[in-house]
Amino acid sequence: MTSTPADAPLHPDRQQEASALSAQGRYAEAFDVLAALVGTHARADDADLAETLHLAALCALGAGKTDAAHALWQRCIDAKPAFVDAWHGLAAMLTALGQWPAAETLWRRLLAVAPAHADAHSNLGIVLHRLGRAQEAELAYRMALAQQPGHVDAHYNLGIVLQEAGRGDEAEAAYRAALAANPHHARAHNNLGTLLRARGRLDEAEEAWRQALLAEPQYPEALNNYGALLKSLGRLMEAELACRLAIKIRPDYVEALNNLGCVLTELKRQPEAELLYRQALALRPGHVEAHYNLGVALQQLERYPEAETAWRTALRLAPAHAQTLNNLGGMLGMLGRLPEARAMLEQALECDAHIAQTHFNLGGVLKELGALDEAEAAYRRAIALAPDYGDALFRLATLLITMGRYEEGWRLYERRYENAGFVHFASREMLGCAQWQGEPLAGKSLLLWQEDGLGDMLQFARYARLLKDLGAAHVAFGCVDALHRVLAGVEGIDAVLSHAEAAARTTQLNSQLNSQFNSPVDPRFDYWASPLSLPLHLATTVDTTPPPIRIDPDPALVHKWAARLETLGAGPRIGLVWKGNPKHHNDPHRSIPSLAALAPLWSVPGLKFVSLQKGAGEDEANAAQHAGAGARQPILHLGAEIADFVDTAAIVAQLDLLICVDTSTAHLAASLGTPCWVMLPGRDVDWRWLHAREDSPWYPQTVRLFRQSADETWSAPIERVRQACVERFSR
Template identity: 65%
Template structure:
């Protein structure tokens, strides 16, 4: 009977009819161990394999154990049980069975190779390496042993040995796609990009429908900024395996670099739908949302990334950035400080801390943070620039203005481009006697009005000819400025630059002329055009008797800090309307200008912004006012240069360095400028109320 059952059961098993085969074998092997088990070892082994195939692992294990107990040298039982336990992730038990099998078959290379796999999965790298090397000593061309040894060595960062193992696997089987792919990963880590690309290509030649190799090739192309090829590789990987989370995440990274942010967001969200616990995808999604100006959603993504990967320092740092974008300074500071506990050598984190504590008024801490960022990365332009402006605002002009020259090293700054545009040397403080000097406007209108005071000092250095290149709104005004021999447009100056001995920027003058807070030269002297003065005197006569106060409530909307420095609307200044005997004049141009036009006729405000042609016009109008109240914009510098009382409303965040710290006056405009600083949590209306009270006291109302 036995001779008929075994062949029939074997045939059923081979056909995948495991339950039928097991039912056929059960009468032969019985339910429990018996003295005949040794004679039925092959039947027990076959029954165990059928039980496993039928999804009955406990029964399979019991049958193999009976077989092994009845016949301890029956190697096939150890082999089957070891494989099943490894499949069920019962790795310690599998390792023990493979150890017993290796003792039974010490010369079987496959046994040692399989034992190495289990030991590797247990994290026992040394033991796994020994098992693989034993297999290779028995069979030097064992492809899997070479390949898996390469993986163990790769994980231990023994890269030269790992590379040799992968290459040995490929020597034994040149079509081994996985070995080509892993070799590509290793070569990329070693910086051998061209060799890595070739390895991935060989993997795809051996196995064209290999999504991992395509994804890795896409990542390599992304690192080379070959973004079109990177996108194609990722999409091909996804065609083969649509639910490939790594490829979707990689595609999102490529789309991010292509600035196709909504598509990148979609790719990351698809990734997370497939694998909600993918920390990298949460982090990447946060980066895209932050770039799309969605800091609240970015915060949530970063927090999830940190929950899944608590030591991900980039996520901690970027969480701080998202909180900073929401003006939640204490929360942002806490996030950055947490990032430092994870890793304290990231220059960006120290820079961000410096920026926050500066806003919180902790200037010495800000200085220390910026200096730490620069110690970690001496070429960190933003940190050097922020340290420069911090020191200037603290009155430490010598080091501050020296560091401020870093703007010529920063590729994103207009100043960096000026050097290659102008075909003459940059002045660095050399004697100017007898030389021609081109003064080039690189900065804003307000900067030129504030630092225009240095033109006469440059001329006084003995310069034979001083030409000032500036934008159209300044040209008529600076024609009459002391020390200026010629006013040019930028195009004219650039074309003639080679004829000058040197060029400079007005904001470099304080450094090379040795300015300190005690030696700031007098403000720019602005010449008034009598005809324009008379014109504006006549226009203002329509207001009737009363004090005339000019208003400017918005700056250039393209300014990096405009969201903080400009007022929401003219209505923000409503407390001023109650000051008796005051007539208001709008000097607002551009953004916000139309607000004055739509004010009720009952309100004494005269909208003149649209009629101001340039700064010469504006100067003539300001000369007829009693006071200018404005936000931090160029008009403040013009009024102060005219020695007209000027009250400047300063924002709570990112106050410009020129207004210094913790003072309500300005050494650049002594006796003329009064500063009203907004507190961190103070509404603009509260600032306007303080201005109203000052205005009432000023005019004795």
């Protein structure tokens, strides 16, 4: 009888050839060989062919022929239900293809055939985890470990489930068990690193990622995670390298692109960071963190509309992303869009009330809106969440001083010395003698040390005479050169020194030199203090504010400048300063944009204007001075000729009035006894001027304040100044 193809005998040599091809990874060729042996349909002898069918299925899978592999394994199972390898192969393929329900069914059928099959329990756990059934997955992994205690994958995958459940101790134990069984399991090292970092054990986390990369140097996830850790440790150059290596291995690795952008943002390389964020978003437009980080970089580049767009895109994707709401609210506040900022920050707090920075930002917005009590409460909540929040402590201190609540305000203001971001922090390290905290001063030598601006020093130099009244034998003032001549001779100040000279006299070395070698070097100071700390130590209140220093101008300089001022002719002499130091943090608000804005003052009859403007604004003053006889308002520009404060003092002493913005010249004028009208901005008014007052306890006889409301342009306070000029000089 002629045999049919279904009955054809096997050819061991052909099967051996297929096995060899398969071992070489030549799966398609191996499958062609085996397909000719087993055919494409079920055969009566499939039970005998089970091993060959299984090998053919494996080769089909290797060749990408999943349907053929499925059919071949199904033939195995149908013909030989107890053939575990067929169940395992088909279940593993469906698992790899993400066909989770079908895979679950097959793993469970395999376990019905072989209940002690540890791999089947472990793989069933993977499927159950993907199906969102974490508790069942945990049980499956534990069943695998009951059958095989050293099952590496079961330990590893159990660790993942436990880590996601927040069971950190158990997850760590599971990862370490996997590593005990296989010390080179890179993914277990990687996940352990993530767990340890989240638990604050950064040194151990770093070691875990080092081990992951030793085991698998081309492991992009470990490189990216290690880079993120290095960034958090401030090791930015190493972090950049790690992230770049991850991207080199996987150019479309969105998380690494985003992380590298964060590193470059921290390195102040925002344009490069922007490109990386945009590259990440081109690959994954819905990546919330990349939109958020792009906004951060754009804000730092002062491209505020683009930053707002980036953050609003992030919020469309994740409306409850509290950090985005916080940053956008903070930027809107900075841009003066206060009602929008308030609403945004309050929304952020609804999403997460535990972000100290959001309370801080809200406090700033509320202060600018005039809601001082609410601002105070917001700052206090920020500090309750972050007790060492230096900026919040400083803002609360200045707010309380603004409100006239000096006792607590000055006490909190002293904590500026704890803020590493402030210049004051360095003073304690630099100066070698004790910082004065109110100890008895009888017979002691004390250094007043300038840390703050020129105006601050003129304002608070008044405390020198109070220190002398307390018995201080010697009070010196260490300050910048610009203050030396104007402070020399001020009551209570025995000597004016450069910072270098003053610092040298605080060191123990100077004292030793003086005693051992009978050196002429002046003796060491007993104490040092910032002039701005003295209201605290001397218990100043609004009602007990000491009178200002009295500066006497140099007679020779008065005579010199008198000749220049005489060229104005008869009439009240009005000094003008409309811009401050452009480096001041609030200069965009406190400075008037141009001299032209003061034009309404020109309409007051008889006034003679003198420009004391130096630096910014001088070009306008020069142009006005040389505009010719037909100019609407001639102005005498002296700013370019002024050498220092002593020159300014000699001029201001001969003026009838100084009209200025909030600059050091206001303090100089008030200390000379010259009337001074200060125009204050509607935003971020300095604490020294208190809240809503038109006068100043610091200069009760000389200073008058003209405040810009939050909704006003400069034209409004300038008009009020014009009206005041009419009232004063048109009588």
